[in-house]
Amino acid sequence: MMIATSKEPSMKCSINNCDREVAYNDMCNAHYLRWLRGKPMYKVIRESLPCPKNHPIHMAWENMKARCRNKNLAQWEDYGGRGIAYDTSWESFSNFYGDMFPTWEQGLTLDRINNDGDYCKENCRWATRAQQQQNSRRSKLTLEQAEEIRNRRGAGESLTNLANEFGVKYHIVADIMRRKTYAK
Numbered sequence: 001m002m003i004a005t006s007k008e009p010s011m012k013c014s015i016n017n018c019d020r021e022v023a024y025n026d027m028c029n030a031h032y033l034r035w036l037r038g039k040p041m042y043k044v045i046r047e048s049l050p051c052p053k054n055h056p057i058h059m060a061w062e063n064m065k066a067r068c069r070n071k072n073l074a075q076w077e078d079y080g081g082r083g084i085a086y087d088t089s090w091e092s093f094s095n096f097y098g099d100m101f102p103t104w105e106q107g108l109t110l111d112r113i114n115n116d117g118d119y120c121k122e123n124c125r126w127a128t129r130a131q132q133q134q135n136s137r138r139s140k141l142t143l144e145q146a147e148e149i150r151n152r153r154g155a156g157e158s159l160t161n162l163a164n165e166f167g168v169k170y171h172i173v174a175d176i177m178r179r180k181t182y183a184k
Contacts, residue, residue, distance in 0.1 A: 146182030
């Protein structure tokens with residue numbers, strides 16, 4: 001379908017938060033076509049974002065929602081499949097951003113403090129990958145046990161023996177020794 005262009009192409013679309021140029025009838029092409037088909041305009045109003053979509057905070061928000069809602073994701077079983085949801089106010093990125101940006105730092109990722117709790121301001125923090133590994137349902141060791149592994153390995157005990165005794169895989173003990181995980 002060919003859309004007639006406006007006489008003033010520098011004008012912006014009249015739909016809230018749309019910064020595209022007017023094509024016809026004070027609307028951009030997308031909104032005008034939606035209007036022609038009789039679709040409600042509120043569904044196409046875009047949220048004005050406080051940061052770009054490729055920013056780590058926006059990506060953390062998108063990933064959080066997908067883990068809770070998308071049954072086709074491999075991680076869904078560990079999140080939405082266990083009943084983990086997110087605060088309904090966080091459906092809007094602006095609300096999520098307002099709650100979580102003040103404590104965000106580059107290199108940190110979104111983490112739930114209580115792994116059986118939902119994503120909400122009170123139960124979320126920004127954490128390093130190592131902190132997240134320690135805060136996992138699969139995490140079997142405490143910081144004290146990791147320190148004991150370091151001490152016993154330093155005294156000459158084998159990685160294999162330590163892994164068997166503490167009930168973890170060999171690579172976990174190796175990571176502890178390299179301080180890749182369970183580091184204070």
